[in-house]
Amino acid sequence: MKKLERSLGLPAVIAISIGGMLGTGIFVLPGIAATKTGASLWLAYLIAAICILPAAYSKSELATAMPSSGGTYVYIERAFGPLFGTISGIGLWLALVLKSAFALVGIGAYVLVVLGMDSALVTKTVALVFLAAVFLLNIVGAKKAGSFQSYAVLVALLVLSALFFFGLQATDQATPFFAKLQNDIVEAGGRMDLIFTIAFVYLSYSGVTKVAAIAEEIKNPSKNLPLGMILSLLIITAVYVAISFVLTANVGLQDLNNNYSPIHTLAIDLSGPGYEINGINVLGASIATIAVLTLVSTVNAGILASSRFPFAMSRDGLLPEFMSHVHKRFLTPANTIAITCAAVAAVVLFLDVFEIAKL
Template sequence: MDQGTASPAPPPHTGLATRLTRRKPVRRLVAESGQGEGGTLRRSLGVWQLTMISIGATLGTGIFVVLGEAVPEAGPAVVLSFVLAGITALFSALSYAELAGTIPVSGSAYSYTYATMGELIGWVIGWCLILEYGVSVAAVAVGWGEYLNELLDGTIGVTLPAVVSAPPGHGGIVNLPALLVVLLAMVFLLGGARESATANAVMVVIKVVALLMFCAVAVTGVRAGNYTPFAPLGLAGVNVAAATLFFSYIGFDAASTAGEEAKNPRRDLPRAIILSLVVVTVLYCLVAAVAVGAMPWRDFTGSEAALARVLEDVTGHAFWSVLLALGAVIAIASVVLAVLYGQTRILFTMARDGLIPSVFSRVHPRTGTPRANTLIVSAFCGLLAAAIPLGRLADATSIGTLFAFALVNLSVIVLRRTHPEMPRGFRVPLSPLLPLVGFGFCVWTMVGLDLITWTVFGLWLVVGLAIYFAYGIRHSRLDALDGEAR
C-alpha cells in the first residue's frame, strides 16, 4: 500500500465494532519507523541524549513551582507525597521501558495501545497525550514566568507588571513571558533533533547543579520543629498532594517519543527511561525534605517561587535566591523544550496513521524535523500558556497522563500474550503483577483529583471522540481487512 495515500474505505459489510477495535500490526509499526510525508526522521540520539531528554522533560516546574501548591495540602509529609507519586510513576516507567524497547517508534503510549487494544483506544490515548504534553508545555511556561520575575527583581530591581505577566482573571491580560519561552523552544526544535538534544543536555546539567546548590545552602536553616506535626492533614492530604505532584514526574516517558530518532532504540530507550526516573526521584525527595525543614509548611501557601523564597529566608539576603532563580529560568526552559519535542513526535505518528491531517507528518528535507507540526503545536501551546493559570493546567495534565499510563501498564500484559516471540530490550519483572499494580496506583491517584478536573477531562474526551468519528475513522490508513497478522 502507498504510504502517502489513505487506504481505501472498508467494505460496507465491515461493522463499526470491527473498525473501532482493529489493531495496527506491530511489525508494520516498526517497518514505518521514521517515515513521514516528504522525508525521514534522522537517527542521531544515543543513550546520553535520550536520558537527558527524559530528565529535561521531568525535572523542572514540579519541584521549582508546584511544590508551593503541594506543601499546604500535605504539610511536611509532602516528602511522602513525592515518594507515592514516584512509586506510581515507577511501575508505569517499567512498562514504558518494556514497550519502548519492543516497539521503538515515536508514538509512545499511543502506538503501544494502537497495537494492543485497537484503534479507538489508541486514539483516546493519543488524545490524552495531546492533553499531557500540550497542556504541560503551557503549565511549565507559566512557572517559567514566575522565576523570570524573581530573577529580574533580584538583579535589576524590575518586576514585570501583572498586566503582561499574568493570565486573564489573575490580574493580567496576557502572560508574555510564558509565550516567549514556548517560542524560544520552537526555534531550537526547528534546528534539528540533535541540536535540540545538545541544548537540552546543557540546560539539564545546569538545573541539577542549581538544585544541589539549594540543598547545600538551605540545609543550614533546617529546624526540627518544622517537621512537626509531620502529617497535619492526614493520609488524605498526602494522597491529594501526590495527585498534584504527579505532574512533577510527567516527562520520564519523553524518551519514548524519540524512538525513531534513537541510534539503538531497543537497548537505549529502556535504560534512559528508568535512569531518568531514578535521578529525578532522588533529587525531588532531597529538595522537598530540605525545603519543608527550612521553612514552616504554612508559609508555602501562595508561593509559586517557593525555593527562591526559602533561600532568601534562610540566608537573609537575595543573592542565593537570585542565583537559584537563574538556574530555574534555565531549568524550566529545558522542560518546555523537551516536552514540546515529545508533543510534535506523537502528532507526527498519529498523522502518519491518518487519524489527524497529514500536515503534522511532513518532514523538512534539510533539518529532518516536522517543521509545520512544530509551528502549529508551538502556537497552540503558547496561546494556552499566555491565557490560563498554572493550577488548572497542572491538574489537567496529571489526569490525562495517569489515564494514559494506566493503559500502558495493561498494554504490556496484552503484548506479552499476543506477541511473546518479539525481541524485548527490557522485560518488566513479575509480569503481570507489577503492571497490574501500576494500573492500580494510577487509578488511585486519579481519584485524588477534584471534580472540576474530572469534568474538564470528560469534556476533553468528548471533543476527542467527536473528532475521531468525524475525521479519524474515515481517514485511517489501517484497512480493517488487512491480511497481515495482528
C-alpha cells in the first residue's frame, strides 16, 4: 500500500493551522458575536484563547508521540478502543465538514456584497465553484495545498494588520463595553452575555488542533507540529483581539446584526465616499477579495484535515477499504477527499449553515 508523502514544513503547518481558524473566525463570526457582548468582544476572544491553550499543548504532545494521519481519532482509538475511536472520528469529520460549508457560504456572502446582490442561489453557486477548486487542489497534493495556504494567509495577515492600524486611528467607540442587541435596541450586557460569547468564539480556535490530522504528511513532526500549533495560536489570538477591538470601536451593533461580512462593513465605514470609483468602494472591495481568499484557505485546511479522519479509520479496518486508497501519482487520499467534498456540497445545498453556527 502506498504511503502519504511527508512534504509539509513548519511554514506550511503554521499556515494550515491559521487558515483553519482565520477565515470564519474573523471575516464572518464577529458580526454575530458582537451583538451579544458589545465592545468586550476582544476580551471574549482573548479568554477563549487562554481556554484552548491547554488543549493545544496536550494535542501537540500527543501528535509528537503518534505522528500519523487522523489526529484526535488516532489518540482516542489507541487509548479507548475502536468503538470510541469510531465515534470520535465521525464526529470530528462532521464538525470540519460543517465548518468548511460555513466558510464556503461566507465566501458567497462576500462576493454578493461586492456585486451588490442578494441571492441565495448565487451564494450557493459561488460556494460550489470554490469547493470544486479546493477539491482539485487537494487531489494534486498536500504540498501544493500547503503552498497555497502559506501565500493566502500571509496576504490576509498583512491586509488585516493595515486595517487594524487604520481603524485604530479612526476609533470613536461606537459600542459600549458590555452591551447586547435586543430587538434592534442596544441594551446593557452582563457577565453571562460575555460567557456566552466566549463559548461562541471558542469555536474560532478549533483549527489549531485539527492540523494534527495531517501529521503523517509533515516533515520532522516531532519538532514542526508542536511549534507550528503554538505559534499559530499566538498569531491568531493577536489578530482576533486586534480586529475585534477596532470593529466594535467603529461599527455600531445595529450594523453588525445578522451581518455575515463584518470586516467589509468596517472597511466601508473607515473609508467613506472618497474611496469610491464608479460607485464601488475600493477599500471595501479589496477587503472582500482578501476575505474570499482567506475563507478559501479555511475550506482548504478543512478539507485537508477532515479527509484524513475516514482515511485513517479505513486503514484501521473501521471503514470500507476503498477509503484508504492513495492516488498513485499524487500520493493523496483521493477517495476520502472526494467523499468529504461531496458531504460539504450537500451541507451547502440543503442546510442553513448560518443557523447551525449560531447553535
